[in-house]
Amino acid sequence: MSTILVFVEQSSGTARRASLECLSAAHATGMTVAAVVAGDASEKAAAGLGAYGATKVVALTGAGWSPDAVARDVVTVAKELGAKAFLAAATATGKDIAPRVAALLDSTLLSDCTALRAQGDALAATRPWLAGKAIATLTSSAPVFCATTRPNVFEAKQTGGQAEVVARPASTDGKAKITSVAEKSGDKLDVKEAPIVVSGGRGLRGPENFHLIEELAAAFGSAATGASRAVVDAGWRPHSEQVGQTGKTVSPQLYVAVGISGAIQHLAGMRTSKVIVAINKDADAPIFKIADYGLVGDAFEILPELTKAVAAARKR
Amino acid sequence: MKIVACIKRVPTTEAQAKVGADGKSLDPAGWQYMASFYDEIAVEAALQAKEKHGGDVTVLTLGPSEAAKEVREFLARGADVGVILKDADPSSRDPRWTAKALAAKVQALGADVVFTGRVATDRDHAAVGTMLATYLGWACVTEVVAIELGDGKGTAKRETEHGVETVEFALPAVITCNKGLNEPRRASLKGIMAVKTKTIAEEAPVDSGSQTQVVSVELPPARKAGRIVGEGAAGVAALVDALKNEAKIL
Numbered sequence: 006m007s008t009i010l011v012f013v014e015q016s017s018g019t020a021r022r023a024s025l026e027c028l029s030a031a032h033a034t035g036m037t038v039a040a041v042v043a044g045d046a047s048e049k050a051a052a053g054l055g056a057y058g059a060t061k062v063v064a065l066t067g068a069g070w071s072p073d074a075v076a077r078d079v080v081t082v083a084k085e086l087g088a089k090a091f092l093a094a095a096t097a098t099g100k101d102i103a104p105r106v107a108a109l110l111d112s113t114l115l116s117d118c119t120a121l122r123a124q125g126d127a128l129a130a131t132r133p134w135l136a137g138k139a140i141a142t143l144t145s146s147a148p149v150f151c152a153t154t155r156p157n158v159f160e161a162k163q164t165g166g167q168a169e170v171v172a173r174p175a176s177t178d179g180k181a182k183i184t185s186v187a188e189k190s191g192d193k194l195d196v197k198e199a200p201i202v203v204s205g206g207r208g209l210r211g212p213e214n215f216h217l218i219e220e221l222a223a224a225f226g227s228a229a230t231g232a233s234r235a236v237v238d239a240g241w242r243p244h245s246e247q248v249g250q251t252g253k254t255v256s257p258q259l260y261v262a263v264g265i266s267g268a269i270q271h272l273a274g275m276r277t278s279k280v281i282v283a284i285n286k287d288a289d290a291p292i293f294k295i296a297d298y299g300l301v302g303d304a305f306e307i308l309p310e311l312t313k314a315v316a317a318a319r320k321r
Numbered sequence: 322m323k324i325v326a327c328i329k330r331v332p333t334t335e336a337q338a339k340v341g342a343d344g345k346s347l348d349p350a351g352w353q354y355m356a357s358f359y360d361e362i363a364v365e366a367a368l369q370a371k372e373k374h375g376g377d378v379t380v381l382t383l384g385p386s387e388a389a390k391e392v393r394e395f396l397a398r399g400a401d402v403g404v405i406l407k408d409a410d411p412s413s414r415d416p417r418w419t420a421k422a423l424a425a426k427v428q429a430l431g432a433d434v435v436f437t438g439r440v441a442t443d444r445d446h447a448a449v450g451t452m453l454a455t456y457l458g459w460a461c462v463t464e465v466v467a468i469e470l471g472d473g474k475g476t477a478k479r480e481t482e483h484g485v486e487t488v489e490f491a492l493p494a495v496i497t498c499n500k501g502l503n504e505p506r507r508a509s510l511k512g513i514m515a516v517k518t519k520t521i522a523e524e525a526p527v528d529s530g531s532q533t534q535v536v537s538v539e540l541p542p543a544r545k546a547g548r549i550v551g552e553g554a555a556g557v558a559a560l561v562d563a564l565k566n567e568a569k570i571l
């Protein structure tokens with residue numbers, strides 16, 4: 006059976022959830038799954054990957070990170086294994102590494118895929134065009150089928166297997182090197198990966214009121230805060246929070262849009278969310294057209310009550 | 322310094338998707354076009370690099386002759402030369418094809434630094450800049466929000482899920498630009514007048530053969546009709562009830 010190689014991200018020895026989802030997507034193709042994991046503590050992360058379907062894991066050991074060197078090492082592994090396919094999660098790191106791996110294999114890349122299936126002895130992938138206004142299903146005749154998978158779309162499933170782990174030192178001679186990382190404060194989740202996203206728009210009237218959004222997100226538990234472009238452009242929120250066609254595309258279990266009108270560019274970035282809640286004082290706001298549950302009214306009255314009610318519901 | 326900014330002509334973000342008659346493409350009827358959002362940032366980064374370090378800026382695009390409109394806009398902002406790698410195929414190329422065609426031209430130009438957008442807002446590959454760098458064998462920093470160029474090297478910052486990374490890189494390099502890097506300037510009236518009649522050179526791109534086949538293009542499934550659960554703070558209980566008992570989220 007041909008091999009599919011998955012690039013797994015980890016931090017402090019824990020594999021990233023989006024990478025486990027990617028492993029499960031690979032496992033579901035029926036191919037033999039191998040994984041490659043890099044960075045400090047990669048060996049510790051490697052040990053757990055058998056449970057998600059990997060039969061062989063190569064841990065590239067050593068501190069320091071150079072994306073071009075990592076990509077070269079991944080390609081060496083892909084060639085050794087004779088991999089017919091390569092996958093990574095479409096996270097900031099996955100999107101940085103995957104195109105390099107693809108180019109080194111002289112193979113094209115299918116980015117941010119939302120479905121993957123075997124078609125004969127090849128693979129077919131489904132991916133968004135125009136930020137999800139359309140969905141294309143594509144096959145690739147590349148020597149190695151290369152794709153990235155969108156976080157939060159595939160389910161990470163334990164298979165109960167065991168992997169053979171091989172450790173080897175990573176290359177260090179990269180043309181670009183990360184010299185420092187200013188870690189985000191606390192364990193704030195990224196909008197792309199969070200299972201719940203609470204977003205605020207211009208209806209919040211000013212940056213001083215976004216604590217209401219943050220408090221609701223905190224009440225939900227593992228939730229990230231998002232924003233419309235209008236409030237990012239106004240400087241109320243960082244652009245890392247922008248959801249939409251020129252921001253991030255998200256597919257959480259629950260998306261709550263507060264004081265957001267629902268412009269086409271915003272909808273493109275969140276319409277694949279499983280459940281959408283809209284809170285807006287204008288009953289005719291376009292956001293209600295795609296919302297599963299709408300609440301018409303003043304966000305300033307609703308948010309404190311909703312935060313209390315959500316916290317209470319989760320306690321029970 | 323020889324500076325290149327890569328731009329792609331894409332449908333405006335207002336464009337609605339309609340599946341073409343063949344079921345494998347989008348119908349462009351009624352679309353307006355623009356330079357992709359992040360390419361504006363790439364061109365601005367190129368212009369700022371020229372202002373700081375000297376040299377000239379080439380705006381490079383693979384696309385139809387009509388892209389002359391977008392290229393001209395950037396010449397009006399201060400870019401020196403525009404080049405269109407004229408593509409006979411109106412549908413977008415796969416990222417490998419595009420990266421190889423751009424790489425051949427960038428090599429011929431002898432560039433020191435190339436700026437691209439983080440992603441083009443039509444096919445959302447977020448791959449061409451990085452693949453371009455890899456084909457050239459150059460350094461590449463992606464999703465850059467701050468940059469400093471020096472002698473034969475540079476420093477950039479990029480935003481990721483875990484925080485802001487500082488990256489040191491060697492030149493030549495490809496930088497893929499993210500929102501926050503700069504505020505693109507507008508063209509002056511003088512600049513607009515000066516480029517009005519300028520012809521933009523067209524060349525044939527290197528054709529490396531497509532590796533991608535479209536099986537089908539569809540519109541996303543329509544969402545199930547939702548409902549208004551209530552009004553004001555009085556509706557909160559109904560919303561929480563729906564999230565808990567219907568959506569099973571709480």
Ligand SMILES: Cc1cc2nc3c(=O)[nH]c(=O)nc-3n(C[C@H](O)[C@H](O)[C@H](O)COP(=O)(O)OP(=O)(O)OC[C@H]3O[C@@H](n4cnc5c(N)ncnc54)[C@H](O)[C@@H]3O)c2cc1C
Nearest residue numbers: 206207208233234235249250251252264265266271286304
């Ligand atoms: C090239 C381009 C790219 C773009 N990309 C994006 C993108 O990626 N993401 C994005 O979001 N936008 C994007 N936009 C912008 C988009 O067109 C809208 O302008 C933007 O989404 C509007 O943001 P908003 O909903 O916060 O503000 P508004 O449209 O001003 O809506 C505010 C809403 O708040 C409601 N409101 C006001 N007060 C209250 C209150 N007290 N309580 C409850 N509700 C209240 C109002 O009824 C209104 O519906 C893009 C635009 C262009 C041209």
Ligand SMILES: Nc1ncnc2c1ncn2[C@@H]1O[C@H](COP(=O)(O)O)[C@@H](O)[C@H]1O
Nearest residue numbers: 327328383437438440441446447448449
């Ligand atoms: N046809 C093209 N012509 C010129 N530059 C392009 C083209 N396609 C992509 N690019 C550049 O690569 C970036 C990323 O594009 P993509 O990988 O298609 O999302 C864009 O923002 C452009 O800077």
